Amino acid sequence: MSRRIIIDPVTRIEGHAKISIFLDDSGSVADAWFHVAEYRGFEKFCEGRPLAEMAGITARVCGICPVSHLLASVKAADRILAVxxxxxxxxxxxxxxxxxxxxxxxxxxxxxxxxxxxxxxxxxxxxxxxxxxxxxxxxxxxxxxxxxxxxxxxxxxxxxxxxxxxxxxxxxxxxxxxxxxxxxxxxxxxxxxxxxxxxxxxxxxxxxxxxxxxxxxxxFPTLFLGLVGPEGVWEHYDGFLRITDSTGNIVADGLDPARYQDFLGEAVETWSYLKSPYYKPLGYPDGIYRVGPLARLNICSRLDTPLADRELSEYRQRVGGAATxxxxxxxxxxxxxxxxxxxxxxxxxxxxxxxxxxxxxAGINQLEGVGCSEAPRGTLFHHYLVNEDGLIQKVNLLIATGQNNLAMNRTVAQIAKHWIRGPDIPEGVLNRIEAGIRAFDPCLSCSTHALGRMPLVIEVRDSRGTLLGTRRRDATS
Amino acid sequence: MEKKTWLIIGIGNELAGDDALGRQVVESLAKKALPGVQILSLPQLTPEMTEHLRCYEQVIFVDADVSGQEVALRPLASEGIRQPFSHLWSPQAILALLEMTTGSVPQAWLATLPARDLGFGKSRNEFGAELVAEAVRLIEVLIESQTATPRHLDEATRTVGSGTSK
The missing domain is CATH 1.10.645.10 (Cytochrome-c3 Hydrogenase, chain B)
Incomplete structure (x- = not known):
């Protein structure tokens, strides 16, 4: 009899999400989904707003990383002003x-x-x-x-x-x-x-x-994406995009962030409001890639600061080259x-x-602009189209946490398969599943907000949806 | 480290109706420029606030309270608080965290003002000005009492009716 385990909500992350784990008839983990369960709609309600307002509006996507949105937004605006x-x-x-x-x-x-x-x-x-x-x-x-x-x-x-x-x-x-x-x-x-x-x-x-x-x-092996500066130095504000594989080989380099749609696709799944970006040349979902600290250290040649470069050298020795x-x-x-x-x-x-x-x-000198910078959680894109009056016609936000979506799903499945053995699931195992998500430091505030005093509930159901058992703990961690 | 005397922290969202009452109180106090009194007006408390608090001998938190019926001022302790990380840090939790990380806490009080409407927008509470004035008065009495006799402290920390019922 197949079963489904739900962790809702996931705690100690920025935002609101839940996890579903599907067990097959033998009790083994068959699949796992990481759901972002709320919708905010910034891309839609920004339409019609003046370009000058966009930094202030999109910064409200999040209270943790507003600076990231401010920077990506004004960089897109710089392009439109052509300054x-x-x-x-x-x-x-x-x-x-x-x-x-x-x-x-x-x-x-x-x-x-x-x-x-x-x-x-x-x-x-x-x-x-x-x-x-x-x-x-x-x-x-x-x-x-x-x-x-x-x-x-x-x-x-x-x-x-x-x-x-x-x-x-x-x-x-x-x-x-x-x-x-x-x-x-x-x-x-x-x-x-x-x-x-x-x-x-x-x-x-x-x-x-x-x-x-x-x-x-x-x-597991994935691609890694992020900005690098001249000579492949770690970069956080400008530069070009580099993509490497899990052995450290450079797959693509010198990519112009403004042309991100040429090589990054955005898939949509019915069970999450978080998009699932992928590297187009490998298709979906094989084009899975990771962004953020892990990716940035994998793709860069060096950090270009003495203390951190010594740590990077030791890090690479410990993880064996590219960290997977x-x-x-x-x-x-x-x-x-x-x-x-x-x-x-x-x-x-x-x-x-x-x-x-x-x-x-300056005034409006171009009708389209892409801003890209490295947010703490990974590469962030703001893409705006405006009319001659500078009013927003279209917005696309490609957010770091979304780019890690495929990897987060695979992480949940891997942890569940490794740690769940039999029908009794200890609290420590559930915490490991959540911790696997926390490792990415997902900022789901980009699609929702508020992390309050929330319980953790696991429901075990058979394939017909019959509740077999419930486990609950208060959100005290 | 030489500690400063008083820190008064008004907490609330200025766009959530009566939630802003605490911040209105500290804004009124700021205009009075009381000697030895530092004012902070914040949308919410965060763990980093512990690093401000440790520099002061006395602290007063001022906040709106949806369960309150009247303006109140009471001493505050940190005991028994084990709040998980969230966006909602209470004054007690901040004091508890400060105590655990530094081993000491300032003398603390909590002033609360009854909140009725936390809807979007500025406060439309017809008694708002009266509530704020009452809280300001209680806080001034408390500060004065701490430099005067113990008898004044009793008066300052009592609960005072606000006459806010419709």
């Missing part, structure tokens, strides 16, 4: 994006995933949260809080507020960094670097503690925080961040 923005504006935007990567990665690692990693996947669920972490390792918990705070302080110093700063604009930014704020941020940088270096030390110990999870959490296990997202995320902090230090030392030449102004 080359001032060098100071590029540096200030880069500083903003690096701060966003720091604060978002810190949230993912220290607040959402560290409870699993440091307390154990089978630890008491009521303690498997930031309070449990603070109780067992207050230094790590507080370090994570302060690290995220540092990223947010940079965003606030530039944009006036931590969330939804209306500071990035088509053609540049709305103001420079103040000298006073720069001095303050420079003073906080050493502590932030020390925090992430300590976390990296912990992470390396954890790899030895979780060999089975490393092997079963989304460990999604468990390594956590490790990659910490290395990205480190290189981001080093780059922040460079930018803070650059006099251009105080420059008063920070914005180019």
């Amino acid at each position: 080359s923005i001032p060098p100071a504006a590029v540096k200030l935007r880069r500083l903003l994006n690096l701060a966003q990567i720091v604060q978002s990665h810190a949230l993912s690692f220290f607040h959402l995933s560290a409870p699993d990693l440091l307390l154990g996947f089978d630890s008491e669920p009521t303690k498997r949260n930031i309070f449990g972490l603070a109780s067992s390792d207050p230094e790590t918990a507080r370090g994570g809080i302060r690290l995220r705070q540092f990223g947010q302080e940079i965003i606030e110093a530039l944009g006036g507020q931590k969330i939804h700063p209306a500071w990035v604009a088509p053609g540049g930014v709305r103001g420079p960094l103040s000298a006073e704020r720069r001095t303050y941020l420079q003073g906080r940088l050493p502590e932030a670097i020390s925090t992430v270096q300590r976390a990296l030390g912990l992470m390396k110990q954890l790899l030895d503690r979780y060999p089975e999870e490393t092997q079963s959490f989304g460990n 296990s999604s468990f390594y997202y956590h490790y990659a995320r910490l290395i990205e925080i480190l290189t981001s902090l080093e780059r922040i230090g460079r930018l803070l030392d650059d006099p251009d961040v105080l420059s008063l030449r920070y914005r180019a102004r």
Whole structure:
């Protein structure tokens, strides 16, 4: 008799989703789906709005990564204005994006995933949260809080507020960094670097503690996609797209993000509001690819900052070249925080961040524009078509979490097949299935919002939909 | 670290009707420029707030309360809070997290104002100004009492009727 297991909602992720696991007649996992269950419709209701409003509107897609949407949006608008923005504006935007990567990665690692990693996947669920972490390792918990705070302080110093700063604009930014704020941020940088270096030390110990999870959490070959700069250096704001395979070979390089529709397709499944992008030359679903920290470290030649490059070298030795296990997202995320902090230090030392030449102004000069940047979770595309008056005619948002959709589904299936044995499913196994999703740090706020006090419910049903059993736990983790 | 004296945090969404009452209170207090008092006006509390709180000796949270019937001001403790990560951090949870990560917490109070309508838009509460004024008065009495005699503290932390019933 076939059965279906539902995990609804998935906890400690940004947004709302559920997981369905289908068992065959023998009780083995036949398939698994990761559903994004809510619809928001930004692409539709933006139609008719003025181009100048798009950054402000699309930033509201999310409260965690509004900066990413701001940057992709204004880059699309730059194209439509056909402007080359001032060098100071590029540096200030880069500083903003690096701060966003720091604060978002810190949230993912220290607040959402560290409870699993440091307390154990089978630890008491009521303690498997930031309070449990603070109780067992207050230094790590507080370090994570302060690290995220540092990223947010940079965003606030530039944009006036931590969330939804209306500071990035088509053609540049709305103001420079103040000298006073720069001095303050420079003073906080050493502590932030020390925090992430300590976390990296912990992470390396954890790899030895979780060999089975490393092997079963989304460990399969896919393509990897992201931006790279000159000589293939790690990039987060500009550059060209590179695609590599799971052995590290470059499949495609120097791809213009503005032509993404030539090589990326967007499939739609009936059971999720999240799109399923794929690499067109390999078709659907064989064109599965991953984006985000894991992909960015796989595709780049180097990070181009000394401390992080040393970590990258060790990382590649540990993972054996190109990382194929999604468990390594956590490790990659910490290395990205480190290189981001080093780059922040460079930018803070650059006099251009105080420059008063920070914005180019122009009217509508083209009717189409694509903006692309690296959000913390992966490559983000904003694609706008406007009319002669600058009113939006069409919008397409290709979001990082969507590009990981196929891989997240396969990860859920792999973990379920590895860990589920028989009808009794321990809580720790359910947590591993959720943790497999958390490794990607999905931001489902891009299609929904609000993470509240939600229960975890598993229903076991036979093939006719008859409820065979229910397991519930309160969302205390 | 030399600690500052008072931090008053107004919490609420300015586009969710009465939810903004707490922020209106701290905006009124900001205009008074009380000596030794720092004001923060926030849409919500986040874990990073612990790093602000540890710099102060006393903190007052000001928030709207849908279950409240009157303006109230009461001492706040951190005990027994084990809230999972979410977008909804209570003042007690923030204090608990601060205590666990630093080993100490400031003396804390919670001022609440009764909320009726949390619908989209500005607050249309006809008693809003009265509620805000009452909360401001209670907070001023509390601050004054902390630098005066214990008797004033009792007065400051009592619950005060607001006359908001229709």
